[in-house]
């Protein structure tokens with residue numbers, strides 16, 4: 001039976017890129033209203049999985065459903081916010097004009113625009129051209145552009161790369177506030193210590209999910225003192241059973 005309580009359900013998802021299979025039949029169910037981390041080493045398939053979830057990736061076989069609908073279907077367009085790895089905003093426009101532009105696409109009001117800018121802590125920079133902002137500020141403009149339509153699912157590809165520890169903490173706090181208000185979040189990262197900030201974890205390596213767990217279970221199962229050591233232990237045990 002189809003699980004419509006889930007935010008995302010991937011079934012036997014297989015994806016090839018550049019003539020090579022890079023996701024090998026992924027089966028996973030991602031719950032609603034929680035912060036789910038997609039972690040794993042570089043090249044493991046995180047961005048590819050995320051692209052399949054937002055419906056911009058050609059799928060070789062299997063499927064991804066989001067809120068019960070096929071990924072990328074028109075019914076989901078306003079319900080899914082996606083932030084790519086590199087900030088996709090216009091440098092010559094101000095913060096406010098950027099967010100208003102993306103807001104117009106999803107029918108957001110002026111108040112929605114102001115709220116999204118405030119949520120990412122850029123109210124004081126709202127009139128400034130994005131080109132004159134720091135890298136971390138630019139990526140927060142991208143996040144505001146994704147937040148402005150109040151999506152039910154927010155998909156963020158490495159949103160904390162290049163941010164200082166205080167900003168990273170603030171962003172994770174924001175993600176949990178959004179989840180508490182009912183938003184589902186899928187967040188990729190290759191920084192293992194961010195694992196402990198997630199409600200649930202998916203560990204993706206070489207195109208396979210090697211763990212679908214919680215931070216506490218990950219540490220308990222491996223007996224490791226931290227997420228990075230736990231992850232390495234899982235990789236070693238996966239290699240030993242190959």
Ligand SMILES: Nc1ncnc2c1ncn2[C@@H]1O[C@H](COP(=O)(O)OP(=O)(O)OP(=O)(O)O)[C@@H](O)[C@H]1O
Pocket residue numbers: 017018019022040041042043044045046047048049190
């Ligand atoms: N445009 C592309 N053409 C061909 N192969 C690609 C393309 N993009 C990614 N790949 C390959 O697909 C695999 C998964 O890449 P993906 O970008 O999904 O990994 P990732 O876990 O997001 O890595 P990172 O953390 O470095 O962003 C890698 O082997 C990569 O080389």
